[in-house]
Amino acid sequence: MSERQTIGGRYVLERKLAGGGMGTIWVALDPKLQRRVAVKLMASHAAPAPLSRQQFEWEAQAIARLQNPHVIQVHDCDLSGDTPYIVMELLEGEDLEALLNRRGRLSLAMVERLLTQSTRALTAAHAAGVIHRDLKPANLFLARTASGELVKVLDFGLALLMSGGAAKPHPEEGMAGTPRYMSPEQLRGIEPRLDHRCDLWALAVVAYRALTGQHPFPLESLRQMRLGNAPPPAPAPSSLVPELGAEMDAFFARALDPDPARRFQSAHELASAFTSRVEAGRPSRPAKILVVDDEPDVVVLMEQSFRKQIRRSVYEFLFAADGEEALEQLRQHPDTQVVLCDINMPRMDGLTFLSRIGEVTSLTRVVIVSAYGDMNNIRTAMNRGAYDFITKPIDFPDLEATLVKTLKHVRELRSTVRSTEENGLLRMFVPGGVLERLPPLLQGSDALAGERVEGTVVFIDVDAFTPVFHQEAPAESLRRLNANFEAIVPELLSRGGTVDKFVGDAVMTVFRGPGHVDRAMEACLSIRRQLGTLADRGGEHAPYAHGVCIGLDSGDLVSGSVGAKASGRLDFTVLGDVVNTAARLAALASRGQVLVSARARERSREPFEYTPLGEQLVPGVGTPMELFALVRREGDSRVAPDEPTPFVASEPPEEPGTPGLAALPSR
Template identity: 50%
Template sequence: MSQRVIAGKYEIVRQIGRGAMGYIWEALDQHLRRRVALKLMSPDHVASATARTRFDREAKAIAQLKNPHVVQIYDYGIDEGSPYIVMELLEGEDFESRLERIERMPLPALVPIVMQAAMGLSSAHAKGIVHRDFKPANVFLARGEADESVKILDFGVVSMLTSEEDLTEDELQLTSSGSIVGTPLYMSPEQIRCGVVDLRSDLWSLGVLAYRALTGQHPFPGQWLGMLMVRICTDPFPPPSSILKDLSPEVDRFFERALAKDPDKRFRSAREFAGTFAALAERKEVGPAKILVVDDEPDVPHLIKQRFRQHIKKSVYDFVFATNGESALAELRKHEDIDVVLTDINMPGMDGLTFLSRVGDVNPLVRTIIVSAYGDMTNIRTAMNCGAFDFLVKPIDFKDLEVTIEKTLKHVTELRSNARSTEENSVLRMFVSPSLVDRLRSSSPFGTIDTWQGTVVFIDVAGFHARSKAQPPTDRVRTLNANFEVIVPAVTNRGGVVDKFLGDAVMATFRGDNHVTRALEASLDARMQLRTLALRAGQDSPFALGVSIGVATGEMLSGEIGSKAFGRLDYTILGEVPRAAAILQASAAKNQILLNRGAFDVARDWFDCVPVHVNTSSPMAAFELVRRADGGGRAGPNSMAETINLTGGPLGGNGSTESGNGGPLL
């Protein structure tokens, strides 16, 4: 193939790599006389409409990104029926090869790689692009004239954050099929479960990459696919400091957030991830309040130090200086303990207003004081609307400045205290009913009874008791938690609340608008994701047990039940509705969803349901939820297409992926 010319101008020279759907060649652009990398779809993929769609989407995704840390695309087309992508030719090695050679990297050396990779991901996320196969093999360390730079490769399994109505049927198949798309070792729990994937999934993958590079170990190793999937979805990971004793507790806390099972508890953006990671390389000690002053006037540092010399001498304040927005962001990343920013508006390079819009991405608890000329009220109003805490006008009244700094520091202290309280409430919610936590935080008298309309869902792990008889206690708990790690997000993503765990069952409640529809969507989501995991991980995995689900809707009571005299109370739901849901769940077979009459009356316009008979002590009308209307189409808001066959076929999983052999692209 060395003499082949693609599209009449790209002369193939030699093969240099392999990607998810084809081979990578070094080629010569005969028109421009430059060397390029040419990705040519392999013949076995050309016949697949899905593969061709994915290849086309990869080209379109990369073409949108003009970032120095994403491989650049020059051309795209079809030659003799085979699609091709022409990209910049890189020299160097992928990060996977580097890690295989050196095993692990010290934290300071890893920081620039993570920072640059995060910048590339941030560019993609800003365009609504989720990589979905971010791993060391797709992070290339390109050699330049002076140093190395990171380039993100292979957007072959990219997902676009767009509405389903904008996607073709082939594109829907890419993201909702039961097959694994990506590399399991670096997949987030929601991607493993075939759940909703957004930019936080890429940040999980970046966290796995950073953990492996820092410690030399994978946080969730697995000898076979089923084991790996359970560990990613259920198990904790070893704290990095337990592997390398010189790593600080701050590093452990960073990865607790980066690798949180719940996407809402992870970093909000790639910039925030990178800034926090970079700060780990700085040794910090408890000390004075740290204030960042941003101004391009050369005499400002001297004036500040003179005016606050006593505060500095007594270690009350510590000042950091920057001359524009860009250098200020760099200082924020280096000093994550900065409390207050004092910034001018008019500066060369990045001005104060642009800098203000970026502060929250680096440190959301920092508060900014804007300084501007007295007559510049338009900019001051803009700054206040963009989140500035306060403002001062020139010429500066230093007494006023001191009072403003004190007031701002007090506010930041309260924010940090509230953040700690939020963490404590999050821990509390892990062990008690969320409705009880809300009751404790509310001003309502303890003991009030609420009456409300809503829907109750009982989700039981159907085959748990039969399997658990042969399991040791630790495996029983692990099996149950593996299922709950799928069920709980399915409920909460639809706005439901897990009221309590009852042995091997979950009781969830839904209130507010569309509570019936959301409850049914959550039930279908949980069933689909568990079936998907079972297909991937095999019959011996915890996910193959299946679920039986009962759904009932109507009027309910909430109140405190128990003995106040002996201090044992449970804030719980009363009435016929939870009882009906429990009866329906007990009557449901494996992977069957049963509804009461009230839920059916709402569901009949959105879902396919059939009447069924249930054996109960008192007559009860029951209906089976089969699928969304139109054979799994788009029923209700934010519905997820259910593509797993629920009526038959053995469960199995060979652990294959659709991302090729995981080798480097270039």
């Protein structure tokens, strides 16, 4: 195939990246979006075969189930033409196979990072019913991104798609996978009994090879497993790399057990066990400092000047002669805390290194140490992220004081990041209002006893979803509902809302603080606009085709805990007429409509356009309420893709269900 050929009438092939038996991967330009993508083309000899096309389609479907930063993403595909193709994101970096071929083996810290990120991809895949079946170093890509190096799982061409707890028949006939990384049950070809634990076996083999430079099982052992015989245990990693220790031996003894029931049962469990054993194997770690300088005597100078601290394991020094070598050292040692970097060096100077370090790590701080102490260099270094600047000749007491200060900053930064990640999991299951009050609660305070606050409550109901719930499989209906929430919730949070609870197919959010009414209205308009765009793009079968019905009210609320404390069941919420009114307005709204009470409109300080609906009888409210339909912000020409018909009620609608706190009427 010649270069500059256009595929699908859109993608201009520029150069070939890789090739194999089933096809080739090209770098291509998408002129419409002015971006470069990776295009996977089916080989011409395979294109006529229905089985090959089916396998190509299978790969696209498997990736399309996943939306995870650690899984390569598919942008487009066409399997009907003479040359079937899949369009994917173009990654910069290298795969783990290339890295291992170059280095032989990797540090424990780097393998821990690889394992942690890979298991995030597997957790998402297994939750979506996707079993990869071909995890190996060549399918783990170390992508360079703006936020640092990111592991991406590639090539889902052999993936199994689970349905109803069983694997759907795969178009690939016979035993599928790469034998060196296949679990015993996969080698035996017992596909009906195959489950996600075969991926965990493969990832453990990858980790074993990365740490030791060797495969855990010789070819003869693979043949024995193929015949159904139990292989001899893999050599203990510490027998090959003594510093790995007994903790790593125990991890791999379980991870590579021939019996799936005795292995780790989930990707999260495997990653947690690995991390805990890494921590147990290094009770005290010196601070790791990378010195980047091309002067030949710098190694001796640093080791002599800090010999006492090195002997007491306070510091561990690494060395690089220029910026390129320094980036490689940071990839190998991601736990490096501080970099001492010269400016004038060959190949890559210190200022260029400062602009590139973000590709590898965002949690390491750079101190420039240079004889070039003019203000231009200092300003450039600081603008590119240097933490501090020291001039040569080095005053070593001053250097150590700078190291102590910088290391303290890095430890606090990394502790904050760890806490943020842990709190991220907590926030998935605990309302934000509770988390805000945790510190006084831990000290024995009655912070959840109750308080009167002013705020705005928004109910967003996915329209007409309940009938769909009874027609679809549970997993599919939940997937469609959660797809809407994944689009809705970020818009609420970005404008300062607190998601109080999910009630069936609706979400209740509370806005408090300055401008709470206006922020709530902005969020509602943005959600309606975004879901309309997604629905237009995805068509009538998209999860977003349901649309949303929104109710908004503002006023005084009671905030506090409700439940049975003696039974250990409490919930933190807000109470009052505002909550009930917002819920009832959402139930009355048409698809795409935002119903707003008169008191909420009066509290708004920003200019919005409304459609007056007059006084209406609202279920559960004794007297008619003046209602408005929120249309847009004044001056904004954008209209919701499916602009709703204003709600008009000539008589009170029948009140469905039982009204009350956070109880949404059924549709």
